[in-house]
């Protein structure tokens with residue numbers, strides 16, 4: 001039957017499908033440029049061992065001395081570069097941040113691909129060995145949040161839960177003027 005002309009309704013349907021394909025095709029570069037989906041901040045190659053050394057330095061610089069489930073707790077100052085390491089099967093360190101402050105969050109992996117998922121928010125990012133992704137982040141809500149690994153990374157994947165603690169504004173231990181002193185001056 002192939003020599004018979006195609007039915008009109010089928011030609012219309014084919015035309016609609018083709019136009020839709022072209023729209024989706026155009027959406028790919030458009031979404032890349034205008035979709036607001038590109039990671040903020042920086043990307044660089046890094047040797048996993050060098051990244052681990054950076055994380056260790058970060059813990060030495062800003063560690064509180066406390067641990068949470070054996071993982072060191074780190075309280076970096078506002079504006080700091082903060083480092084999080086994904087490794088089978090834990091996130092290191094525990095981050096203690098200030099609400100409303102901006103940080104550059106570095107993410108990388110020691111071994112295999114991991115997935116950074118800030119629970120319960122819909123914040124997701126791939127954590128890839130050999131790459132250091134620096135994301136600009138501002139914690140907007142105070143609380144204690146879990147970091148789940150959402151990229152299957154091995155037998156202990158389901159145990160891979162980290163922690164971010166966001167302290168409310170004004171509770172930081174930084175030696176700044178108290179709100180009363182700041183408000184009282186004229």
Ligand SMILES: [Cu+2]
Pocket residue numbers: 114115149150151152153154157158160
């Ligand atoms: Cu995992």
